[in-house]
Every structure is written in structure tokens, then in C-alpha cells.
Amino acid sequence: MPAPAASASKSATAVLHLGEVVSTNDEAFRLWRAGECGPLWVLADLQTGGRGRSGRAWVGGAGNLHASLLMTQLAPPESQPQLSLVTGVAVVDALRGCACEADLVGLRLKWPNDILIAGRKVGGILIETSTAAGKGAALVIGIGLNVVSHPHDLDRPVTSLGAHGVQVECRELLAAVDASLAAWLSRWSQGGGFAAIRQAWCERAGPVGERVDVDTGRGRIAAEFRGLDEDGALLVAEAGGRLVRVRAGDVDLA
Secondary structure (H helix, E strand, O other): OOOOOOOOOOOOOEEEEEEEEOOHHHHHHHHHHOOOOOOEEEEEEEEOOOEOHHHOEOOEOOOOEEEEEEEOOOOOOOOHHHHHHHHHHHHHHHHHHHOOHHHHOOEEEEOOOEEEEOOEEEEEEEEEEEEEOOOEEEEEEEEEEOOOOOOOOOOOOEOOOHHHOOOOOHHHHHHHHHHHHHHHHHHHHHHOOHHHHHHHHHHOOOOOOOEEEEEOOOOEEEEEEEEEOOOOOEEEEEOOOOEEEEOOOEEEEO
């Protein structure tokens, strides 16, 4: 499938560039409560209290990308979980547009929100929503990418773009992400075009049959990756061939 264009020298969406914040997602919601309607990127040079899914800490040092997109025009609630998949496709295409293909061997997606290079996590996505009396609802797409450095004391393999020879400034990378995300959000059409997203995501993920270990919160499943179902849930096959749909959980590559 041809990918939408994903390169730009300047973000088409407004960007608020800050020095140090606790969390760009939190800052985006603070701005919304103060009257900001978006769309607006909040970009920080340093994030001291970033987080990932399930409340995990996201460690991001200076020189890495910490950015959150505030949106107040929301998709139907049943489609909102697909935004992690839409954003993942957009980020992979943006990275491909900012680097030589040889530097990004092994660039891929892992359900539901991880970006990997050669099996190591280089970035993640966090989608959050909030409501307030008299203001309705807002949604924030948070993106963290290890551009120049990565932590060395985590319990999972991680990497950075710099470790693979990719040299890119955060503003240039954000502009590429912005252009790519706008194109893929248009194709997604608030869930109506998810079939195209599903195909694009699977093309950028691991192969069907890949061994995975899934923590569903109720137990662990050792299984084989089988793709995505029609609404974005993970499909895995247990030993014996029984197909399981996973709507929430963590995936480790076996």
C-alpha cells in the first residue's frame, strides 16, 4: 500500500515548544482546561515524569522527542483505541522519511503501541482522554522517541535512533510525524477507514506466526501472532490452534 507523504521541514500544526515539563500529556490537558482547543503539539526539551501504558514511567532525556498532540474533535468512543495503531503507522513512516533505509533495518511495530528497531524499543505511544464540566472532552496523543540516547537500566531491551546511525533534530522529526499523522488520520476517517489502517499496520509489524507472550491482566498466553481483527484487537493462536482476541494487554516477543 502506498504510504501518505511523511516529510516536512516545518510542522503544519501549531507547536508549543517548552523547556522542561513533568509530562507533555499533562501539559496538553492543562492547556485545554485553560481554554486551548487544539490541535496543538506540546513539545518539550526535557520530560521529568513521562509515563507509558499502565502507569509505567517513560524515561526521556534531553535530545529525545517528547511530544503530545491535543485534539478536541474526537472520534466515536468505540474507535478511539485504534488511534494507537494509526499513530504507530504514522511514526514508522515518518522515521523512514527521516533516515536511510539501511539505518532502520528491523524498524517495526509491536501491538498495541511500541516502535521497535531490531527487537529493541525505540519509542512508544500513549493515548489519553479527559473530560471536564462545561468543556466536553479532549484527547491527547503522546509520542516518545529515543533520538540520541536511551536508558540502560530497564527490564526490557531498548535502543535509540542515534545508536543506528540516524541523526535528526527533534523539530524536524516532529514535523515529519505531524505530516504523516495528518495523512493517516484522514485515511482513518474517525474509524470509517480502519481497514486501510489495519492493512498498513500489519505490513509494518512482525510476520504472521511470530511467537509472542501476551499478558492479558488475567493471565499469560503463549501463542502465535495472527494479525488484527476488524476493530484493532490483537489476534493470536494458542497451542492447538484456538484463536484468541486480545483487546487489552502487553505483548512480549518470544
